[in-house]
Amino acid sequence: MSSKDRILGRIRRALRDDAPAVEVPRDYLHAHGSRTPAERVDLLAAHLAEYRAVVHRTDEAGLPPLIARLLAERGARSVLVPPGLPPHWLPAGGPTSVPDRAGSTPAELDRVDSVLTGCALAVAETGTIVLDGGPDQGRRRITLIPDHHICVVRVPDQVVDSVPQALPLLDPTRPLTWISGPSATSDIELDRVEGVHGPRTLEVVLLGTQ
Amino acid sequence: MTGTHLGMPAFPAVAPAFPAAAREAVRDEVLRANLRHATHTIRDKRRRAVAELADWDRLRAAGKAVKDHTLRHLDRYLLQLDAAVTAAGGTVHWAADADEANRIVTDLVRATGEREVVKVKSMATQEIGLNEALEEAGIAAYETDLAELIVQLGHDRPSHILVPAIHRNRAEIRDIFRAEMGGWGRPAPEPLGDDPRELAEAARLHLREKFLRAKVAVSGANFMVAETGTMVVFESEGNGRMCLTLPETLISVVGIEKVVPTFRDLEIFLQTLPRSSTAERMNPYTTMWTGTTDGDGPSAFHLVLLDNGRTDTLADPTGRQALRCIRCSACLNVCPVYERAGGHAYGSVYPGPIGAILSPQLRGTGSAIDASLPYASTLCGACYEVCPVAIDIPEVLVHLRERVAQGGPVTRGGVRVTLRPADGRTAERAAMRAARLLLDRPGALRAAERLLARARRLAPRTLPGAGRGWTDSRELPTVAAESFRDWWARERSDPR
Ligand code: SF4
Numbered sequence: 001m002s003s004k005d006r007i008l009g010r011i012r013r014a015l016r017d018d019a020p021a022v023e024v025p026r027d028y029l030h031a032h033g034s035r036t037p038a039e040r041v042d043l044l045a046a047h048l049a050e051y052r053a054v055v056h057r058t059d060e061a062g063l064p065p066l067i068a069r070l071l072a073e074r075g076a077r078s079v080l081v082p083p084g085l086p087p088h089w090l091p092a093g094g095p096t097s098v099p100d101r102a103g104s105t106p107a108e109l110d111r112v113d114s115v116l117t118g119c120a121l122a123v124a125e126t127g128t129i130v131l132d133g134g135p136d137q138g139r140r141r142i143t144l145i146p147d148h149h150i151c152v153v154r155v156p157d158q159v160v161d162s163v164p165q166a167l168p169l170l171d172p173t174r175p176l177t178w179i180s181g182p183s184a185t186s187d188i189e190l191d192r193v194e195g196v197h198g199p200r201t202l203e204v205v206l207l208g209t210q
Numbered sequence: 211m212t213g214t215h216l217g218m219p220a221f222p223a224v225a226p227a228f229p230a231a232a233r234e235a236v237r238d239e240v241l242r243a244n245l246r247h248a249t250h251t252i253r254d255k256r257r258r259a260v261a262e263l264a265d266w267d268r269l270r271a272a273g274k275a276v277k278d279h280t281l282r283h284l285d286r287y288l289l290q291l292d293a294a295v296t297a298a299g300g301t302v303h304w305a306a307d308a309d310e311a312n313r314i315v316t317d318l319v320r321a322t323g324e325r326e327v328v329k330v331k332s333m334a335t336q337e338i339g340l341n342e343a344l345e346e347a348g349i350a351a352y353e354t355d356l357a358e359l360i361v362q363l364g365h366d367r368p369s370h371i372l373v374p375a376i377h378r379n380r381a382e383i384r385d386i387f388r389a390e391m392g393g394w395g396r397p398a399p400e401p402l403g404d405d406p407r408e409l410a411e412a413a414r415l416h417l418r419e420k421f422l423r424a425k426v427a428v429s430g431a432n433f434m435v436a437e438t439g440t441m442v443v444f445e446s447e448g449n450g451r452m453c454l455t456l457p458e459t460l461i462s463v464v465g466i467e468k469v470v471p472t473f474r475d476l477e478i479f480l481q482t483l484p485r486s487s488t489a490e491r492m493n494p495y496t497t498m499w500t501g502t503t504d505g506d507g508p509s510a511f512h513l514v515l516l517d518n519g520r521t522d523t524l525a526d527p528t529g530r531q532a533l534r535c536i537r538c539s540a541c542l543n544v545c546p547v548y549e550r551a552g553g554h555a556y557g558s559v560y561p562g563p564i565g566a567i568l569s570p571q572l573r574g575t576g577s578a579i580d581a582s583l584p585y586a587s588t589l590c591g592a593c594y595e596v597c598p599v600a601i602d603i604p605e606v607l608v609h610l611r612e613r614v615a616q617g618g619p620v621t622r623g624g625v626r627v628t629l630r631p632a633d634g635r636t637a638e639r640a641a642m643r644a645a646r647l648l649l650d651r652p653g654a655l656r657a658a659e660r661l662l663a664r665a666r667r668l669a670p671r672t673l674p675g676a677g678r679g680w681t682d683s684r685e686l687p688t689v690a691a692e693s694f695r696d697w698w699a700r701e702r703s704d705p706r
Contacts, residue, residue, distance in 0.1 A: 002304070003304040003305060003306045003310060003517075004292075004304040006306050006624065007288075007304055007306055007466065007515070007517045007521060008285050008288070008289070009624070010517070010521035010522075010524075010525075010624040011284050011285045011288075011466075011521050011524060012285055013525065013624070013626075014521050014522075014524040014525035014530075014621065015282065015284070015285075015524070017527050019278075019282055019527065021279075021282065022275050022278045022279040022282055023275065023279075024272055024275040024276050024279055024475075025268065025271055025272055025275060026272060027265075027268050027272075028265040028268040028269045028272055028478070029263075029264065029265040029268075032262075032263060032264065032265070047491065051490075051494070102505045106421070106422040106423075106456050107422050107423075110418070110422055123492075125491070126491045126492035127491060127492065128492050133503070133506055139455075139505065139506045139507075140451065140455040140497075140506055140507060141455050141456060141506075141507075144448065144451050144452065144455060144456075163477050163480045163481055164477040167473060167474060167476060167477050167480075168474075172435065172438040172440045172473045172498065172500055173298070173438065173500050174500075174503070175455075175497075175498070175499045175500075175503050175506055175507060176496075176497070176498040176499075177451065177495065177496070177497055177498075178480075178492065178495065178496035178497075178498075179494065179495060180490070180491070180492035180493065180494050180495075181494050182494065183446065183447050183448035183494050183495065184446050184447070184494050185356045185410055185446055185447045186373065186446070186488065187355070187356040187357035187360070187373055187375060187447075188356070188375075188380055188383055188406040188409055188410070189244070189247070189248065189379060189380055189406065190247075190248045190251050190252060190373065190376075191380075191406045193406045193407050193410045195410070195414075196356060196410050196413065196414055196446075196447035196448055196449070197354075197414060197417065197418070197421070197447050197448030197449050197451075197452055198447070198448025198451060198494070198495060199448075
């Protein structure tokens with residue numbers, strides 16, 4: 001008998017007591033409060049900042065100079081760029097663009113200073129950005145290895161209130177990365193330290209119409 | 211037939227020896243101080259994080275119901291999961307016990323030709339002793355979670371589900387990094403201070419070379435979605451993302467109880483797990499993946515579904531609720547016994563209240579430590595109050611005590627057997643006496659403590675006679691002589 005059959009057999013025998021069927025009550029809240037789009041964006045900004053992401057706000061015209069400034073302040077010489085990133089986001093004459101290629105080795109990516117992406121959506125209540133590998137986000141590893149991640153969120157369109165509102169908008173067959181602030185650890189005396197293995201600096205640009 | 215004849219599922223011999231007794235005596239003071247500080251800090255934070263959600267009780271009820279519903283139809287959901295993972299390009303393996311799971315993983319790693327793997331913190335792989343099994347096969351397994359790294363480098367054992375090195379303070383961690391990192395790879399930078407920031411930086415540098423060259427990773431998972439085949443890992447540091455995305459081959463070892471029916475069900479646990487465990491609105495990183503994705507992440511994904519006593523636990527209508535556990539560790543942080551005893555006293559990778567009901571069910575009550583675990587509680591109920599899936603831990607404890615004392619039907623290795631009631635000479639009896647003596651009769655505890663104090667410089671330290679069930683796990687100071695007794699006396703006189 002295969003282990004699969006053995007385990008399934010054990011389960012079926014274990015359940016012979018005929019426990020009653022269980023209904024899942026879904027009366028929990030769909031969102032915790034009702035907000036205007038502006039309030040939703042403000043909450044996202046506040047929660048991102050609370051977990052030590054650096055938040056910026058700008059509009060289409062202000063975006064390229066803002067990104068140029070953030071990269072320059074970091075002293076970035078190179079920046080990873082996903083294939084579908086709007087080309088005008090990156091200022092001319094800035095750091096060298098490194099395309100997201102299948103053939104790059106992790107060691108090569110480790111030499112790149114920064115990465116610039118969009119996102120799939122953002123969740124205000126939890127201060128979370130979700131990446132789904134879309135054309136403006138690229139492979140998961142490009143937002144992981146460089147030490148500096150600039151993520152652009154289109155507001156208010158890409159912002160939802162809550163986790164229950166986020167899931168129906170996401171496609172589980174795509175690889176999903178939920179990011180809430182830069183990487184952190186509390187493993188030493190429960191003292192929170194931001195930045196272990198993922199990007200130690202997360203800058204979120206809220207791109208709206210101002 | 212008695213409990214001791216039933217044969218236990220293979221469990222790893224408990225890991226390396228403790229430091230010498232003299233050092234240990236000092237350390238245990240530190241241990242208790244570390245633990246008290248840590249558990250109190252996090253329980254207050256958790257209370258605030260939970261209070262933010264007006265619908266917490268409803269989320270808790272829904273989480274409980276999702277898990278109960280899944281367990282009720284576990285065969286169906288596992289088959290659905292198997293099909294979905296396979297359709298998404300993954301390969302599913304089924305392992306009835308620890309040995310089989312270790313064999314499967316070892317063979318998979320061997321087939322890649324690699325001699326090392328990077329690991330994401332996983333309770334399931336600790337439970338089956340995977341690192342030891344791989345080592346025997348000549349494969350080095352590197353733990354990459356900071357706390358697990360501290361435990362591994364310190365030749366130590368985890369003492370908390372979420373913060374496995376909670377018993378170590380910063381100075382100890384610095385000493386371990388300095389002494390051990392060089393033997394495993396990149397040495398710690400010199401000079402190295404004991405600021406958590408510096409220590410985290412040392413870990414980042416040490417592990418980065420391993421991540422960048424790793425070809426094989428081993429993980430667990432917090433959830434598996436039956437309808438889509440999606441796996442979910444919650445983490446904080448980014449070591450999980452490194453392991454889940456950089457290597458070519460990913461092997462996930464996951465207990466069968468981790469399955470949930472639908473992608474939507476995650477909306478409950480994405481809200482309750484981070485707040486219950488790290489007391490955050492959301493943990494820094496959560497990765498969800500489904501099979502393999504062309505050009506992004508591992509090109510080979512293997513899921514090893516682990517039974518190892520879970521179906522036996524499922525066969526017990528009262529005890530099966532322990533399978534709802536999402537390993538948040540909230541129950542540890544509020545437990546007065548855990549706070550004084552420390553994680554090691556539970557003699558299992560699952561410490562605290564959940565360990566007290568899970569280990570004796572997964573392993574059976576054949577050993578002295580497992581028979582005594584249901585007594586490692588005052589039944590104060592704090593664990594139940596905080597549990598995000600409403601496991602009635604006191605109810606299961608009482609049930610397991612009855613089973614130890616009075617015997618009755620249990621399932622071991624899929625076979626229904628009848629346990630005989632414990633008689634005076636069995637380990638079970640000793641465990642009960644130990645509990646009663648230690649908790650109810652301060653005089654007896656004091657006498658034991660005096661003996662203990664005299665023996666303090668001698669290793670190993672063991673409570674005489676009746677206390678053995680508890681102290682066989684080698685952490686007697688964790689029974690925390692003075693403070694424990696005082697606390698108990700207070701607890702008994704304090705009508706709440
Ligand atoms: S028993 Fe409940 S509180 Fe304890 S770790 Fe499991 S889910 Fe968390």
